Amino acid sequence: MQIDPSHPRFKSLKIREKLVWGIKKGLTHPAGLLAHGRGEAFDYLLGEKTHDFAKKAIEAAGAYLISAKNPIISVNGNTSALCPNELVGLAKLLNCKIEVNLFHYSKKRVVIIENYLSRVDSKVILRSNKSSKIIFPDIASWRKIMLKEGIASADVVFVPLEDGDRAEALIRLGKKVITVDLNPLSRTAQTATVTIIDNLIRLLPLLIKKIKKLKMVDADNLKSLTINYNNKTCLNNSLKLISDRLKKSG
Amino acid sequence: MQIDPSHPRFKSLKIREKLVWGIKKGLTHPAGLLAHGRGEAFDYLLGEKTHDFAKKAIEAAGAYLISAKNPIISVNGNTSALCPNELVGLAKLLNCKIEVNLFHYSKKRVVIIENYLSRVDSKVILRSNKSSKIIFPDIASWRKIMLKEGIASADVVFVPLEDGDRAEALIRLGKKVITVDLNPLSRTAQTATVTIIDNLIRLLPLLIKKIKKLKMVDADNLKSLTINYNNKTCLNNSLKLISDRLKKSG
Numbered sequence: 068m069q070i071d072p073s074h075p076r077f078k079s080l081k082i083r084e085k086l087v088w089g090i091k092k093g094l095t096h097p098a099g100l101l102a103h104g105r106g107e108a109f110d111y112l113l114g115e116k117t118h119d120f121a122k123k124a125i126e127a128a129g130a131y132l133i134s135a136k137n138p139i140i141s142v143n144g145n146t147s148a149l150c151p152n153e154l155v156g157l158a159k160l161l162n163c164k165i166e167v168n169l170f171h172y173s174k175k176r177v178v179i180i181e182n183y184l185s186r187v188d189s190k191v192i193l194r195s196n197k198s199s200k201i202i203f204p205d206i207a208s209w210r211k212i213m214l215k216e217g218i219a220s221a222d223v224v225f226v227p228l229e230d231g232d233r234a235e236a237l238i239r240l241g242k243k244v245i246t247v248d249l250n251p252l253s254r255t256a257q258t259a260t261v262t263i264i265d266n267l268i269r270l271l272p273l274l275i276k277k278i279k280k281l282k283m284v285d286a287d288n289l290k291s292l293t294i295n296y297n298n299k300t301c302l303n304n305s306l307k308l309i310s311d312r313l314k315k316s317g
Numbered sequence: 318m319q320i321d322p323s324h325p326r327f328k329s330l331k332i333r334e335k336l337v338w339g340i341k342k343g344l345t346h347p348a349g350l351l352a353h354g355r356g357e358a359f360d361y362l363l364g365e366k367t368h369d370f371a372k373k374a375i376e377a378a379g380a381y382l383i384s385a386k387n388p389i390i391s392v393n394g395n396t397s398a399l400c401p402n403e404l405v406g407l408a409k410l411l412n413c414k415i416e417v418n419l420f421h422y423s424k425k426r427v428v429i430i431e432n433y434l435s436r437v438d439s440k441v442i443l444r445s446n447k448s449s450k451i452i453f454p455d456i457a458s459w460r461k462i463m464l465k466e467g468i469a470s471a472d473v474v475f476v477p478l479e480d481g482d483r484a485e486a487l488i489r490l491g492k493k494v495i496t497v498d499l500n501p502l503s504r505t506a507q508t509a510t511v512t513i514i515d516n517l518i519r520l521l522p523l524l525i526k527k528i529k530k531l532k533m534v535d536a537d538n539l540k541s542l543t544i545n546y547n548n549k550t551c552l553n554n555s556l557k558l559i560s561d562r563l564k565k566s567g
Contacts, residue, residue, distance in 0.1 A: 071457040071458065074457040074458060074482060080348075083351045084348070086347075086351070087347040087348055090347050097336075097340055097350055098330075098333050098334070100347055100348070100350035100351045101333045101336070101351070101353055101354035103351055103354060104350065104352060104353060104354020104356075104357070104358070105354040105355065105357050106354075107351065107354070107358075108354070108355040108356075108357075108359055109358055111355075112502075207321040207323045207324045208321065208324060250361075252563075306563045306564065306566055307563075307564070309560075309563055310560040310561075310564045311560075313502075313559055313560040313563070314556065316502055
């Protein structure tokens with residue numbers, strides 16, 4: 068269906084259409100649309116804007132990712148459908164791989180997403196059929212399947228739009244988790260090492276730009292950026308902002 | 318896919334699955350899942366609970382619907398997939414019809430929904446092929462198609478999960494609009510005569526119960542319930558509640 072450009076929520080409706088297109092192509096799972104809608108609501112409460120707490124988290128995320136020995140990018144259907152070029156660009160910049168990891172898992176969908184991202188650049192895609200699978204039994208979803216040469220052996224995992232259950236498991240495994248989540252109250256947001264409270268579409272170009280700058284910074288200064296970063300403060304600032312905005316709207 | 322009952326968001330994931338099932342049956346449009354996810358986020362902020370402001374709105378909604386000359390229930394794919402029995406039960410109680418009205422319109426989907434609800438009770442379903450269609454050109458979506466013997470001639474429209482654009486148009490047409498919306502900031506919520514800030518699944522049984530009670534009340538008292546109801550106060554109370562809850566979470 069053609070959406071009328073005069074509709075006041077035209078932009079947001081267009082992004083929705085992209086995810087609906089993703090379903091038709093087999094990239095996105097229908098339940099992923101629900102998760103996106105949930106994020107949309109929080110973005111709405113944030114005023115659809117990248118705030119200072121997100122900028123601070125982006126800087127810390129950049130520092131962690133550059134300093135990592137084995138960074139990895141964990142993508143799902145939504146992230147792949149929405150930002151294929153930016154995700155591949157980020158992987159190239161970090162010289163790391165992208166691993167497909169799904170909550171609503173099917174072998175077929177993993178391959179469809181791998182192929183879709185490979186069209187941008189196949190070299191950065193870690194193929195599920197070329198790496199052993201490791202199953203972490205304490206995760207209550209199919210996100211428990213991870214690749215040996217990917218997430219399983221990574222020290223820093225960049226995983227936008229994560230499930231809370233797996234975020235906790237990755238932290239228990241001693242990994243640093245960098246996530247993107249619009250809901251500051253989610254278990255993922257509360258658990259991750261760095262939580263960027265922002266819309267993935269808005270933030271990825273900013274993260275890429277920041278990493279390019281941080282590549283000029285020496286290891287000691289990168290280290291202090293990670294040490295001085297306080298995720299709890301960023302989360303609290305985002306909650307305060309939403310709370311104040313709601314009060315003003317009343 | 319089977320969702321593991323040990324997953325902390327099991328209940329909410331099961332409702333999502335119902336909507337995904339709705340897509341397979343042709344009832345739900347994929348974009349409806351996004352809208353549901355958006356509502357889910359606000360429900361989460363409300364603590365997934367029916368608050369006093371919602372109970373007040375339910376009472377006013379009941380009074381308006383009982384006092385109406387030509388009430389109508391406007392349903393879409395989501396509402397039909399989630400609460401078919403309760404919607405039909407409400408229509409029978411009010412002795413009114415249910416009209417299918419869709420944002421992502423297709424003739425085929427209208428008929429699928431009409432058939433689905435007819436399986437509960439066909440007498441309360443206003444069939445789109447048995448009433449003339451009226452098109453309201455100032456609505457920027459397919460919700461502009463309304464049935465002459467239905468919404469077009471109704472004085473009170475009960476429309477859970479409405480689009481803001483059409484809510485405004487219905488009000489301009491002089492109708493009373495009773496809506497259900499989990500987002501107190503949405504244009505629908507801000508525009509409607511009565512906005513019930515609650516989850517449709519939780520509130521429909523409460524509304525039905527309240528209407529049964531209000532049927533014993535005389536016309537003057539019903540009138541005063543509608544006159545004394547202040548939608549703006551309810552919206553503000555819901556914003557305050559969410560705001561306070563967010564602050565406490567920080």
